[in-house]
Amino acid sequence: MKKVSKMIQEEGIWAGLNRPGIDMEEADIVVYGIPYDGGVSFRSGAKEGPAAIRNITYTIPPTTERWEDLSSLKILDLGDMEGASRDEIFLQAEVAAYSIAKSGKLLTMIGGDHSTTIPVLKGIDRALEKPFGIIHIDAHFDLCHEMGGDLLSHGSTGRRALELENVPDTESIFFVGVRSVESEELAFIQNHDMNMIKALEVRRNGVEKTLETIQSKMARFEQIYITVDIDSLDPAYAPGTGTPQFGGLDSRELLDLLYGLFELPVIGFDVVEVSPKLDDSALSVFAARKILTECWGHHQRKNKNIRGKYVAE
Template identity: 55%
Template structure:
């Protein structure tokens, strides 16, 4: 297993993420730690998400240090730790758990880039090891990922939140909120018959409008002091992110996704991930560009919240309405 094995020179690494990457930044002192898990052995259909982390990184050299709201986050410091590699999934996932546990204990906000959605499993397990109380999970996806197993694999990309329900600090379905859903497996349907899940499908989100959706999200998550957000790129309609293994027609548009994330980041978010970007399934790399935008906008939201609106006022060209 290797982590931190970025192939770029130190000078090149400093240019990553709009030049905000600090290769020597200390955990607990930088604004965001970031790492990739280039693994797609948990897929049930098309692979390719193992190339997601690098496909996103390589388009971060020339972007501006600004959000879509014309705000600068010039002082935001990122420590890109590199990627987890290794042929043994159990070893890689254990190393991910250990890293995430360390980050949480250092109160370090972080971002993970997958990999298929199974890579979120060890991240959630690492959070569970570190926290001393219940936490919330917001799952933005076309799929519920509540299968016990897929093709006999309990660590499949369709089992992410089923494994979350087994964590010590997740007491039940009330800790989870599912957004953008528009597909359900037979075993998930049977499992949910006796449950009371908080699901807002893509159809309902479109009917309700993002403002109403956010009101429901905030109400559901109001009692948690720590919340993790996992974003499967296929939550977006394939017209906005074609490069993913299991695209589902009828998803969120880009405006809905960005507005949704802005409202979610008003909550106490301890970290987030973006998974299932498979660049070779789309020559235009729309999913990679969508993933990059999602990540940098979330950085901006975190920066705004932690630094305070007054501090940022001087860096905003136009006030938000």
């Protein structure tokens, strides 16, 4: 992996859990960033997300909100995928995702705009021999064929995913929290069988019922990837993002959803669209950090069989 990324040497990041230089086989979780936001259709700044998130992980304790100890976790941060062009950056990201998926370690990617999920899914697709499911938590569908002539825009992530060999049909993706739709996307979803739960439905039905629906639909997959756009949260909780939409999930709903979703066979996840320059309070950066570390706790809990089914608390 040294050939495809700038290595992160700081042992202090990620609550002191980073183990720079260890072999991937020794790691529990492998992380990398894609500081790219050239795929946006509106406000930029998400390329600054990976560095901003890492920078607030030096002083946090290696624990979760449920008081679980993460100190035994070994994190391998591969650094950021960098290059002179998008093609070069995305190729590195795809190669990294392929290697991590092959290793069986939990893949964690930090974007960047949502287009950065495209090469990650391509790498996973090449690595796997069976179909896999995708849970897309977002204010938007990202199902446009292209935006402004760009097939790799942040509004085309879901559409490119549906073209992958191991994503067999439109019901392989479950969209959660969506509350904005382009005219092209509306026509697409009206003509295809889709799995989706609007943000307003999460609020009306509750997290527990929402999880039951998602889990029943995605149970057919032995491997699942979760992509979290920070704009799935209402702007009150994460204002620092390029295309915020009112009426989103609150922080408790999102954290509880992720807790339950990790009962599924999750092989990787990402957090994207965090734009620090659009949020003087840094709320969005802190939200992303919380999502990352809590998901690592869910992964550890599942591997240790500490707890079973999600129960509302």
